[in-house]
Amino acid sequence: MTDRETHWNEVYGAREETALTWFEDTPAVSMTLLRRAGLTRQSRVVDVGGGASRLVDALLADGVRDVTVLDLSAAALAVARGRLGARADAVNWVVGDVTKWDPSQPMDLWHDRAVFHFLTEEADRAAYVRTMMRALPTGARAVIGTFALDGPERCSNLPVQRYDAASLARALGDGFERIDSHAHIHRTPMGRSQSFVFGLFKRL
Numbered sequence: 001m002t003d004r005e006t007h008w009n010e011v012y013g014a015r016e017e018t019a020l021t022w023f024e025d026t027p028a029v030s031m032t033l034l035r036r037a038g039l040t041r042q043s044r045v046v047d048v049g050g051g052a053s054r055l056v057d058a059l060l061a062d063g064v065r066d067v068t069v070l071d072l073s074a075a076a077l078a079v080a081r082g083r084l085g086a087r088a089d090a091v092n093w094v095v096g097d098v099t100k101w102d103p104s105q106p107m108d109l110w111h112d113r114a115v116f117h118f119l120t121e122e123a124d125r126a127a128y129v130r131t132m133m134r135a136l137p138t139g140a141r142a143v144i145g146t147f148a149l150d151g152p153e154r155c156s157n158l159p160v161q162r163y164d165a166a167s168l169a170r171a172l173g174d175g176f177e178r179i180d181s182h183a184h185i186h187r188t189p190m191g192r193s194q195s196f197v198f199g200l201f202k203r204l
């Protein structure tokens with residue numbers, strides 16, 4: 001197990017899902033942007049670094065049948081699976097690193113909330129974008145949310161790279177076109193505010 005996997009497994013093992021700073025009961029911004037990106041019941045959706053997020057619950061509630069949740073942390077995915085009970089059987093759960101993942105099928109929609117910003121090395125960002133390119137055929141969409149320029153400098157004791165809409169688009173390179181962006185303030189369970197930027201991108 002890598003240091004990163006150990007880190008994230010310890011994080012999810014140490015606290016309840018609802019006490020994690022990134023916890024949100026309802027993934028409203030993500031669902032709004034995924035619907036804007038063309039989400040249907042037939043969409044193949046991947047939530048990269050989905051962790052214990054309730055996005056998968058919202059997608060299943062909308063009748064989306066082909067959902068993959070990928071995360072470094074098996075402990076995080078176990079929390080989501082436990083919460084969903086029998087509904088978890090309809091989901092493709094993958095323990096893995098997004099920078100190394102080889103998707104078995106093309107996706108229509110890519111979602112990432114608060115994962116890309118942990119990639120502070122250029123080589124890791126390039127590997128992430130290569131995975132996106134492999135997963136998404138031309139015309140597919142990606143929703144990516146990171147800490148904004150005035151957001152926190154660290155999360156979960158790790159440094160992060162912060163973005164605005166333009167720098168996030170630049171980081172993805174010329175294989176993607178930004179078609180929308182959205183500023184969002186996340187309220188942590190402790191009541192702090194965290195500034196996010198979300199981008200909606202089209203694979204060229």
Ligand SMILES: C[S@@+](CC[C@H](N)C(=O)[O-])C[C@H]1O[C@@H](n2cnc3c(N)ncnc32)[C@H](O)[C@@H]1O
Pocket residue numbers: 008022023024048049050051052053054070071072073076096097098099112113114115118155
């Ligand atoms: C701040 S949490 C966000 C979780 C989820 N996206 C949400 O909104 O609740 C970051 C997540 O990214 C996962 N993660 C970090 N680096 C990763 C990587 N290289 N590949 C896959 N998952 C990763 C962590 O295990 C953790 O679940």
